[in-house]
Amino acid sequence: MQSRNMRFRLAPLALAAHLLISGPAAAQSAPGTQGPLPPAPNAALSEQIDTRARAIEDKLIAWRRDIHQHPELGNQETRTSKLVADHLRALGMDVKTGVAGTGVVAVLKGGKPGPVVALRADMDALPVKEQVDVPFASKAKGTYLGKEVDVMHACGHDTHTAILMATAEVLAGMKDQLPGSVKFIFQPAEESPADFEPDGKKIWGAKMMVQEGVLDNPKVDAIFGLHVSSAYPAGWLSWRSGPAMAAADQFWIDVTGKQTHGARPWSGIDPIVVSSQIILGLQTIPSRQINSMLEPAVITVGAIHGGNRMNIVPDSVAMTGTIRTYDEGMKKDIHQRIARTADMIAQSAGAKADVRVVELYNATVNNPALTEKMGSTLRRVAGEGNYGLQPKSTASEDFSFYQEKVPGMFFYLGVTPKGTDVDKAAPNHSPRFYVDESGLINGVRALSNLTVDYMARAQQQSGS
Numbered sequence: 001m002q003s004r005n006m007r008f009r010l011a012p013l014a015l016a017a018h019l020l021i022s023g024p025a026a027a028q029s030a031p032g033t034q035g036p037l038p039p040a041p042n043a044a045l046s047e048q049i050d051t052r053a054r055a056i057e058d059k060l061i062a063w064r065r066d067i068h069q070h071p072e073l074g075n076q077e078t079r080t081s082k083l084v085a086d087h088l089r090a091l092g093m094d095v096k097t098g099v100a101g102t103g104v105v106a107v108l109k110g111g112k113p114g115p116v117v118a119l120r121a122d123m124d125a126l127p128v129k130e131q132v133d134v135p136f137a138s139k140a141k142g143t144y145l146g147k148e149v150d151v152m153h154a155c156g157h158d159t160h161t162a163i164l165m166a167t168a169e170v171l172a173g174m175k176d177q178l179p180g181s182v183k184f185i186f187q188p189a190e191e192s193p194a195d196f197e198p199d200g201k202k203i204w205g206a207k208m209m210v211q212e213g214v215l216d217n218p219k220v221d222a223i224f225g226l227h228v229s230s231a232y233p234a235g236w237l238s239w240r241s242g243p244a245m246a247a248a249d250q251f252w253i254d255v256t257g258k259q260t261h262g263a264r265p266w267s268g269i270d271p272i273v274v275s276s277q278i279i280l281g282l283q284t285i286p287s288r289q290i291n292s293m294l295e296p297a298v299i300t301v302g303a304i305h306g307g308n309r310m311n312i313v314p315d316s317v318a319m320t321g322t323i324r325t326y327d328e329g330m331k332k333d334i335h336q337r338i339a340r341t342a343d344m345i346a347q348s349a350g351a352k353a354d355v356r357v358v359e360l361y362n363a364t365v366n367n368p369a370l371t372e373k374m375g376s377t378l379r380r381v382a383g384e385g386n387y388g389l390q391p392k393s394t395a396s397e398d399f400s401f402y403q404e405k406v407p408g409m410f411f412y413l414g415v416t417p418k419g420t421d422v423d424k425a426a427p428n429h430s431p432r433f434y435v436d437e438s439g440l441i442n443g444v445r446a447l448s449n450l451t452v453d454y455m456a457r458a459q460q461q462s463g464s
Contacts, residue, residue, distance in 0.1 A: 038376050040449070041456035045177060046380075049448040052170040053441055059169075060444060061437045064162035065136040071125030071151045071158065073142040074189030075204065077102045080123045080161060084186045087165050091172040093184075100208035104186040107218065108172055114180025115221040115458045117451045118214075118406070120399065121157070121164035122190035122205075128152040131431040144194045154433045156228035156415065161186060163226070163443040170448045180455040185214055185223075190398050192360070198250070200358040206398035215405050221458075222370055223408040224450045225399045226443055230425040232414025234439030237382040237446060238390040239411035241371040243295065245364035246324035247331055248396035249357055253278060253342050255306075255317045256352045262311035271317040272306055274351045279304075279319070281341045289337055290330060297334060298324040298394055324394045326363045361396040367407035374409055377453045381446045409450075413443045 040046035063083075072080055081102045088095045093106040102123075129150035130138045142151040153159075168184050189205040196202055203211065215223075232238060255275045260268025279301050286297045299321065306317030323338070325331040339355040346353035379387055390412055399410050416425040417436040426432035 035376075037379055040377075040380060041453050041460065045174065045452045045456070046449055048174055048177075049170055049445060049452065052173055053166070053444045053448065056166055056169055057441050060162055060166040060440055063165055064158050064435075064437065064440065067123075067158040067161055068153050069136040069138055069140075071138050071140050071142075071153045072123070073127065073144055073149075073151055073194035074124040074191050075101045075193045075195050076142060077123045077188050081186070081188075084123070084161065084165060088168060088184065091168060093168070093172065099214060100188060100205065100212055102188040103209055103214075104184075105209075105214055106168070106184045108168070108175055108178075108182040108184070110178030110180050110182070110455070111176035112179040112459075114178070114455045116181045116183055116218045117454050118183040118185055118220040118223040118402070119164055119167060119447050119451065120185040120187060120206075120223060120225040120402065121160040122187045123157055123161050124189050124191050124194075125151050125153045125157060126155055126191055126429060127194070128154040128429070128431050130154070132434055142194065145197060152431065152433075154430060155191065155428050156433070156435060157190065159228050159415065159435055159440055159443070160226065163440055163447065166444045167447045167451075170444060171451060178452070178455060179459045181218060182451055183214075183218070183220055185209065198358055198360055206401040210401050210405055215402065220406050222454055223402045223406055224374075224447060225402075225408070225410045226413050226446065227397065227410070228415045228428075228435065228439075228443070229412045230414075230416045230427050230433060231422050232412060233416055233418045233420070233422065234414055234436035235382070235386060235418075235442040236414030236439070237378050237387045237411060237442065238414075239366065239371065239375065239378060239409065240390040240392070241366050241368045243326040243363050243365050244390060244392065244410060245397050245400070246298070246326055246392075246394045247328075247359070247363040247400070248361045249323040249325075249331070249335070249359050250320065251323060251335075251338060251355065251357045252318065252320045253338075253356075254354045255319075255342075255346055256354075257313070257315060257317075257349075258351075259315040260313045262313055265313055268313050269350050270313045271351055272314070274346055274349045274353075275304060275306065275317040275319060277349075278342050278345050278353065281345050282321075282338060285334060285337045285341065290334065295326040295330055296392070296394075297326075297330060298322075299334070299338070300324075323357070324396070326392070328363070331359075361398045362400040362404065364397045364400040364410055365403055366409050367403065370407040370409050373457065374450055374454065377449050378411060378446055381442060381449050411446070413439060413446070415439050
């Protein structure tokens with residue numbers, strides 16, 4: 001049988017955030033999005049952040065355009081890593097390179113004792129050919145699983161990197177006043193690696209960074225991250241408490257029958273018919289077999305291959321798909337149900353079904369207590385009428401692996417030009433994905449204020 005890896009080698013793409021996000025919602029009742037807006041815990045530092053952010057907005061945009069014009073695929077971000085590391089060293093930080101391959105980590109030690117806050121940005125691009133008419137459009141090429149491809153920052157990771165570079169400069173300029181330390185994490189391969197296909201054994205991106213100790217020495221107390229989205233107008237902020245983005249797993253099912261002439265199907269075992277029955281059977285798992293009142297789930301068969309001639313029943317059919325869940329127990333249960341469904345349907349026809357599942361990303365879960373505490377910061381940064389409750393997304397993000405170790409909060413920043421119908425804007429991962437750079441400063445303000453407010457509240461609680 002032909003290797004399934006050869007036929008489905010591009011399948012791990014489209015794992016990242018924001019693919020299935022609905023448009024702006026009014027501020028709804030959820031932790032951190034309602035109630036009177038308290039003043040900044042340290043008003044002087046908050047005002048200083050705004051001043052410093054405005055002063056380097058042009059640099060922020062220049063960095064973004066430079067990175068956008070020179071995109072690099074997962075685990076290949078050498079130019080981007082050097083740009084980041086050189087900048088952080090120039091700010092006087094302790095910098096470590098080569099983390100999880102091409103990652104960069106730097107620590108900014110504040111002038112006063114306090115907690116360690118981590119801020120994360122992902123640096124990798126996608127194998128997409130850009131179709132946006134801007135002077136800094138990408139013309140780059142890269143190698144994806146041994147094949148030359150066009151490369152584009154179609155997901156906005158160029159903005160994440162530039163925003164965190166600017167945030168580092170803002171906070172470095174006031175480090176003597178910071179009651180704590182900041183760990184800046186620039187991560188490779190959020191979109192999945194470009195140099196190998198995930199197989200359930202090798203790890204990459206955030207999971208590898210955690211394994212290599214990025215949350216230790218000094219130990220991180222809380223972590224924050226953001227993602228730009230075309231589903232919101234420029235500068236808009238949105239977030240939610242608890243499960244915010246789904247876990248993503250990939251499955252393969254190989255169905256083996258018995259080849260025969262298409263005019264005499266009873267002489268063989270038709271794996272195409274069996275595969276069709278399996279696909280329909282899989283759809284009963286989320287619709288009839290699990291408690292959808294607990295959490296939603298999605299099972300999608302995205303590719304199926306079998307046969308090469310109209311009058312030949314083939315020996316085998318191979319299919320692959322994705323599973324999206326929010327609850328760990330439900331995820332494991334669905335894995336078992338997929339295997340059982342495929343196996344028993346195949347057995348009923350005298351065929352055989354081999355099932356393999358690879359867990360890729362776990363659910364992104366915003367720590368409820370942290371979200372409750374820090375929601376007021378995002379409201380203050382965004383301003384009334386410019387923030388809202390983030391609907392659950394069935395897309396995935398490997399920020400989840402940090403959140404499994406320390407309290408974390410992940411939020412969205414809108415980048416579609418104001419006045420544009422966001423439902424018609426090209427989505428993330430599209431070759432026409434467009435970023436209104438006027439909203440990027442709110443990303444810098446948000447990450448900087450979250451850091452300072454978290455430290456200030458910790459200082460108040462300690463009574464120092």
